[in-house]
Amino acid sequence: MKKKELIVLQDLLGTNKKIAATIRGELGERGILAVNFMSSPGAGKTSLLERIAERLQATAKIAVIEGDIETERDAERIRAIGVPAWQITTGGACHLEAKMIGKVLPSVDAGIDFLFIENVGNLVCPASYELGEHLRCVLLSTPEGDDKPKKYPKAFTTSDCLVLTKVDLLPYLPFDIEKVKKEALGLNPRLKIFVTSAVTGLGVDDLIGYFRSARQELKDRHA
Amino acid sequence: MHELSIIAGLFDTLQEKARTHKAREITLVRLIVGKLSGVVPDLLESAFDAYKKGTIAENARLEIEEVPLKTRCRACGAEVRKEDFDIICAACGSKDLEILQGADLILERIELNIDEPESPISS
Numbered sequence: 001m002k003k004k005e006l007i008v009l010q011d012l013l014g015t016n017k018k019i020a021a022t023i024r025g026e027l028g029e030r031g032i033l034a035v036n037f038m039s040s041p042g043a044g045k046t047s048l049l050e051r052i053a054e055r056l057q058a059t060a061k062i063a064v065i066e067g068d069i070e071t072e073r074d075a076e077r078i079r080a081i082g083v084p085a086w087q088i089t090t091g092g093a094c095h096l097e098a099k100m101i102g103k104v105l106p107s108v109d110a111g112i113d114f115l116f117i118e119n120v121g122n123l124v125c126p127a128s129y130e131l132g133e134h135l136r137c138v139l140l141s142t143p144e145g146d147d148k149p150k151k152y153p154k155a156f157t158t159s160d161c162l163v164l165t166k167v168d169l170l171p172y173l174p175f176d177i178e179k180v181k182k183e184a185l186g187l188n189p190r191l192k193i194f195v196t197s198a199v200t201g202l203g204v205d206d207l208i209g210y211f212r213s214a215r216q217e218l219k220d221r222h223a
Numbered sequence: 224m225h226e227l228s229i230i231a232g233l234f235d236t237l238q239e240k241a242r243t244h245k246a247r248e249i250t251l252v253r254l255i256v257g258k259l260s261g262v263v264p265d266l267l268e269s270a271f272d273a274y275k276k277g278t279i280a281e282n283a284r285l286e287i288e289e290v291p292l293k294t295r296c297r298a299c300g301a302e303v304r305k306e307d308f309d310i311i312c313a314a315c316g317s318k319d320l321e322i323l324q325g326a327d328l329i330l331e332r333i334e335l336n337i338d339e340p341e342s343p344i345s346s
Binding site: 187 | 225228229232233236240244246247250254259260261262309310311318319327328329330331332333334335336337338339
């Protein structure tokens with residue numbers, strides 16, 4: 001018997017990154033902007049998506065992929081407002097992976113303009129998995145507290161935008177918006193920050209505008 | 224807790240390497256875990272121990288090297304080792320930093336036991 005040493009130097013998240021890159025490229029060629037929504041459970045991802053979908057579907061074709069451990073509940077909410085939605089139930093896994101998105105994509109209409117992916121509610125693990133998105137949005141709701149960016153840095157350092165949700169509750173909470181903005185920008189100076197409420201509709205149009213210009217840039221890149 | 228799915232992926236790679244090199248067993252697996260990789264070394268170890276039974280790496284030792292976050296400033300060129308996650312240059316205050324190290328999870332090397340071919344009898 002002989003001992004052999006083998007230098008491998010392989011990125012263990014590499015398989016997922018490769019699948020994600022293929023998905024990103026294919027969607028980009030078709031002019032579809034993919035957005036990955038990440039947050040802790042209950043931060044308001046589905047409610048925000050409902051508001052976005054209600055307003056955006058008048059002028060654009062959209063589809064939604066929902067990730068949860070169990071149930072079709074979120075997909076049903078999106079379908080109820082007339083937007084096609086697919087539910088991925090991970091059966092215990094705490095995040096979506098690119099290959100799960102790859103399995104759903106063949107059944108999604110190839111002529112859509114926007115694909116929104118709502119990740120499993122979790123501020124930790126989803127950050128390590130690219131799904132083929134062009135934009136990554138991390139949501140932070142005011143009841144969660146203003147100390148979260150530094151506690152869960154990867155979700156913030158890997159995102160393109162930070163969406164503060166439930167700001168209609170600010171009068172009742174000790175949540176310092178400026179402190180959060182400063183801390184988040186300290187971690188990631190490239191973050192675009194949006195202040196929103198799914199109840200009052202505050203900030204939803206700004207966010208839609210941001211997605212629209214990102215899609216235009218994507219189309220220009222692939223033109 | 225996504226360490227188990229990472230370890231499942233690692234074992235796919237280990238099986239493939241063992242097949243390619245016709246190894247009888249894998250005796251060492253060495254990983255480099257970046258501080259900003261989003262992976263917890265202790266959880267990786269537990270997942271590895273749970274997963275290895277009955278595989279080619281059943282008796283393998285797992286070594287994990289944790290590496291800190293290291294950045295280079297695109298404005299002034301300073302290379303800094305960071306304990307914190309702030310992406311701000313300590314030398315010039317610029318926010319335009321490039322991550323050199325500390326964001327990855329890498330399978331660095333493995334050690335295998337390989338059956339030696341019968342040596343030809345020389346006269």
